[in-house]
Amino acid sequence: MKIIDNLKQGNEILKKNNISSYKIDCEILMSQTLNITREEVLLNLEKNINNEEKEKYLNLVNRRKKNEPISYITNDKSFWRDRFITNKNVLIPRPDSEHLVEQTLILIKNDQAKRILDIGVGSGCLAISILNERPHCRCDAIDTSKKALKLAKINANLHHLLDRIKFYKRDVDNFYNDKYDLIISNPPYIKKHKIKYLGTINHEPKIALDGGLDGLEIIKKVISKSKYLLKTNGKLVLEIGYDQKYKVINLLKEKNFFINKKIKDYGNNTRCIVSTKVK
Ligand SMILES: C[S@@+](CC[C@H](N)C(=O)[O-])C[C@H]1O[C@@H](n2cnc3c(N)ncnc32)[C@H](O)[C@@H]1O
Secondary structure, three states: OEHHHHHHHHHHHHHHOOOOOHHHHHHHHHHHHHOOOHHHHHHOOOOEOOHHHHHHHHHHHHHHHOOOOHHHHHOOEEEOOEEEOOOOOOOOOOHHHHHHHHHHHHHOOOOOOOEEEEEOOOOOHHHHHHHHHOOOOEEEEEEOOHHHHHHHHHHHHHOOOOOOEEEEEOOHHHOOOOOEEEEEEOOOOEOHHHHHHOOHHHHOOHHHOEOOOOOOHHHHHHHHHHHHHEEEEEEEEEEOOOOOHHHHHHHHHHOOEEEEEEEEOOOOOEEEEEEEEOO
């Protein structure tokens, strides 16, 4: 059966299951099946695939049909200027989190050697993207999830950064390692009771999403701990939920942080706050 006919068959299956990105998803799943690029798939639509390839492709389509995110099926996600291995143990890196990378890079000149802490490292996408662009910086990275740390190490290794990132399996509450110039964090910030209503997010680990009853449980810990872990004039670059701006700014001010910048996401909500520990 030709590639084009398999794509059409996959399209029908995904459409029936309300997957709106059915067309591009089937092309990606075919490229994964045949181990070629999506462009190559489109250039070879008239080519036949064998039964084994067809079975593999339909297996992937069936996973996608159940709303499993495409990045978990392909184990791959582009973020900032790089690609990262992803799996069900980590949050899929989001385009909105690229604001944290951008803001951090603005704060560090190319030749500076800053000490950075990443709280809730997940796949490692933030720390790795920053270290890739700032060759003299070093980073400590913590996470409570052993499985996330395992994947972050694999990604760090792929980017040849194992000598500049140290990983710790630690709750932010129990981390007293050093003093840092800069702390970055994209903590879990979804209200507990809202998690179950969030589409594909349901496939992602609860520990990466669950911000407690008010959504602010881990953010509060990150802010309190940053007050101790940052050097004076050190910066905290924090991702927050779309509706948490005022509450988080108050929490920061209570701990004597000076608010430098509020950065909006692609949906026009404040998503990232840059602040300074002044004393
Ligand atoms: C929203 S994910 C962010 C992952 C990654 N930094 C990113 O931006 O894609 C939050 C991460 O924080 C970790 N985490 C949750 N609670 C934590 C805690 N109390 N201390 C440290 N890490 C925590 C989770 O395991 C998860 O990997």
